[in-house]
Amino acid sequence: MNGKRIKVNDFKFKYGQETIFINVFGAFKYKKNNNKYVIYSYDNSKLYYGSLFIRDNELVIMLSKNDGENLINKFLDDILTGNSDSDFEVISLDKIISAQIIDEGVINKKIDINKLDELTIPKKKASEVVNENKKKKRISISGIFFALFIVVVVAFFFFNPEVIVGKDKNYVCDREYNHNVLYVFVKEEVKLTFSGKGKIKNSVVTNNYIFNSDSRYNKFKNNGEFYKYMNEGDTYKFIDEEKTYRVMSNIKDLREYFSSEDEDSILEYYNEKNYKCKKIEKE
Known part of the structure; x- marks a missing residue:
């Protein structure tokens, strides 16, 4: 069999255009003048021919004045x-x-093109087709399992980031003292969260001002004196039954506030301020 299915290399190819193939039924050289010819079809509905020039691994097909249909018909x-x-x-x-x-x-010339195709174009054996289908199926199944594996791995690390960056570390630092201006008892609590690499991630401060006099508590509350003891962005709450004014602060600019983001430096800062810090485990 001297034929072959060959891709057309069209330099006028446009994006989105379907790739074109031709069924080449034969190529030959006429020894008397060394001219080369080729016979082919696009869809086996019509036969075409042309003079042939071979450049590297490509057929270059054209027409010339010397093209003789008699030679083509004889070869067919x-x-x-x-x-x-x-x-x-x-x-x-x-x-x-x-x-x-x-x-x-x-x-x-009237030619049975289908017969010409059978005689010249090599056909894949049934066993080869089956093997190719099995190979494609194996590749497809392998691709599916690989994709599922990637999804599972990504999901695992997404929901368990501590595997990569380490588990967060949490501390509570607190202290108690008597306020020299308000003459109240103050309980401060600072909750610190550090990343697995020891960098500050979050800090929440809660101050409880506990009064021992109803009159002084009501005056502080009703006259708006409490505004002096809170900053912009803080939230507050009055607990009347305990005569307590509670202020909660979430420190946003952690680097500026602490002048450091390292775990050791921040814990040292609170220890120097007479806080008692302890590490807590979160489930």
Whole structure:
């Protein structure tokens, strides 16, 4: 079999255009003048021919004045009848991977193109097709399992970031003292969260001002004196039954507030301020 299905290398190719193939039924050289010819079809509904020039691994097909349909028809008859003519030298298409068609002619001779296809174009054996399908199936199944594996891994690290960056560390630092201006008892609590790498992530401060006199508590509350003891962005709450004014602060600019983001430096800062810090475990 001297035929082959070959991709058309169209330099006018446009994006979105379907790739075109041709069924090349044979290529030959006419020994008397060394002219080369090729016979092919796009969809086995019509036959075409042209003069042939081979450049690297590509067929370049064109027409010239010397193209003779008689030679083409004689070569076709030889293929269909199984004869051979010493004037024709069959050109191997084994290394050909593409074809460039500059110009072409139509073969008007009535030919059974399907028979020509059967005689010249190698067909894959049923076992080869089955093996290819099995290979594609294996690749497809492997691809699915690989994709699922990637999804599972990504999901695992998304929901368990501590595997990569380490588990967060949490501390509570507190202290108690008597306020020299308000003459109240103050309980301060600072909750600190550090990353697994020892960098500050969050800090929440809660101050409880506990009064021992109803009159002083009500005056502080009703006259708006409490505004002096809170900052912008803080939230507050009055607990009347305990005569307590509670202020809660969430420190946003941690670096500016602490002048450091390291765990050791921040804990040292609170220890120097007479806070008692302890590490707590969160489930």
